[in-house]
Amino acid sequence: MNSKPDTAEIRRPSPGGERLKKRYAAERRFRLYGLCSILAAGLMLVFLVGSIVGTGWSAFLQTYVKLSITFDAEYLDPAGTGDPAQLQNADYGGLMKKNLRDNFPEVTGRSDKRKLYNFVSPNAGYVLRDMVIADPALVGKTLDLWVKASDDIDMLTKGYVDRTEAEDNRRVSNAELAWYDKLDNADRVETRFNTDFFVNADSREPEEAGILGAVTGSLLTLLITLLLSFPVGVMAAIYLEEFAPKNRWTDLIEVNINNLAAVPSIVFGLLGLAMFLNFFGFPRSAPLVGGMVLALMTLPTIIIAARSALKAVPPSIREAALGLGASPLQVVTHHVLPLAMPGILTGTIIGMAQALGETAPLLMIGMIAFIVDIPGGFTDPATVLPVQIYLWADSPERAFVERTSAAIMVLLAFLIFMNFVAVLLRRKFERRW
Template sequence: MTDIISTPRAAPYQSDDFAARLRKRYAAERRFKMYGIAAIAIALGMLAVLLASIVSQGYTAFAQHDLSLEIYFDPAEIDPQGTRDEATLSGANYAALARQSLQAAFPEVESRTERRRLNAIVSNGAGFELRQMVMDNPDLIGTRQTVRLALASDYDQLLKGNIDRDVPEANRKVSDQQIQWIDKLVSNGNIVNGWNWRLFMNGDSRDPELAGLKAGIVGSLLTLAVTLGLAIPIGISAAVYLEEFAPKNKLTDLIEVNINNLAAVPSIVFGLLGLAVFLNAFNMPRSAPVVGGIVLALMTLPTIIIASRAALKAVPPSIREAALGVGASPLQVVTHHVLPLAMPGIMTGIIIGMAHALGETAPLLMIGMIAFIVDTPGGFGDAATVLPVQIFMWADSPERGFVERTSAAIMVLLAFLIAMNAIAVVLRKRFERRW
């Protein structure tokens, strides 16, 4: 019997054609990986540029130059009758005390025009600061005290290097003579630089050196408190009902479609809703945190509901079946087993919703929270503003001092967002369970 000898054929996966296709596939995978890395690098680079721009313009706002002067609290000016009456003390001309002290440091300045230029160095709010000192401690009357008063914004910016001394005098707001006065005050130790406590302790002001974020911070906290109090319980309850208890019919399908549509509605539409319903129909207070909180709660509800439903749906059916098998009621299954396991995902939705609410401006503009607020709101019904709106208002101001304060306010807002996210992440980790 003759053996048939045949030449073995190469396996398909060992052929040259297969090797070429394999090389192409690996090359495509490498290119796709490079595209992904490049996209992430570009995104991080743009974020770094944005943050660097904000920080470079805003970090100087956390320090401010003050004018250290020896003030004589003249009884003849403050309380001529010596009655210590609050109305008399409040109505005294404290700005004159600051001007007299400043002019005493420059006795050579005699003309009216030069004195007016010299007085412009101290802030317009110096008189209010002196008045507050006397109102807090009337024993200051008749004494000499070295106090720190706010330096006018233009001269603070000059010392920070934001106003170029080499620019021709006609092209800058600070004259050569005023620069000489500032240099003399610096050499005499009358100008000190320190932490800008006014940025966090004052309300808004027309003068940049006096403008602060206190009213905006308190207004944001009050508004978010209303938003949290309404959006979280309502959103989670709606998600639990729709996912666990609601029958599947046309009505629930219609509700689900509308919830998904509401998540894509522009935020200004919710502001128009608040203006038409809560202000015009229900006559609720304008510019109040309670109205702003309700509007933001309506805006964030779809996000919380959708995220909560997805988290509930991700819980394995075996959890429900096991709980029902040992005799738990449907409500006990949800409250004792499903909801705790879904809480990390629910917390993620709440984080997204609250971060969105904290940074919103358009709906709050529609309900009047763009008002100029100096006093800190004392309750949910008082007129208030919020940080994003205050940033919007400061960004529209032409003064150089407001440019750095706008960036500083953005940094404070970002710090609030990071703090909120950190708290939410901690809570999510605490509720997280493995199965």
């Protein structure tokens, strides 16, 4: 007779089943760790972008105050001749101060007058000058005009000045608060979109500072970088991948190219300082020199990306072209290079985006200079957007803090746009073999 099997032996799990459960549990833990890592990175990114946007959005707004302005002929044209040279060189700063005293006749003390003169932007007189030069008939007239407020009053409007603090602990005095409240109660304070932030160059006055000079310098520098690095990088990649013999010398070149891609960017700045400025004598703080330095830094990235794109083209393409009688050069130029171009362009754009955000190499060649004019050529003194951000971040005024964050937002927008273009090019032209 067959005996009935022991129940305990039937239910005892096999060693293989235990190991399988452990592997599944380990896999679940690994997935959980990966998900937690992605969430942590996402939270950090949200916190970073949120802090930048939260600090910088107010820089796109500017406070204006409405004042009654008299274009007094005593200041502008005392002889009554209407001479354009006289109108050009008139004392518009004194005219602005006189109008401020007229709008606040209760201000009599010397100290209060100095504070009153700082109530509006120091460049308000230049605005009056431009108006008179454009229309000399304004001389002798009185108009209600919106005048740009100073950076301290702008910070007060945006809520960055705590009225409850002691007067000695805030930049806006009690007298200035009274003047501000007087204008605000009369609906003579207004916040507008700050167009000057996009059309002005740098300035020592935060309310007048803009990014156009830095953006123009960045574009000129990147244009030089592209013109130098793209053709040289692509030709170097084609030679190394398609024509160069495989020996110890080409291996050494490949190793050095890979090493150059990892060299700190400030080393390229030192090279540019020694070669382009000290040896060749090129102008300092110029987009020409900046573009040459960034081209040296970008070359390894473009070469590596171009070689990867060339490797991705199937050998059958080359063999078919050679079988039809094409020369090796025709094979590369007519068949391989067009198929690899999407990958090459993607790598180039990524390299240019990296160059756009570089600061250290440009500091070494003098592009840290304070530039108030918009560069008009490749040899004019200029700065770039990352260096502009660095300069503003070092300024003590609270208004420059928000402009620093706003400039970072503009820089990030450029970088995101360039990476978006790279993704579009890859999706549009990429072929899967």
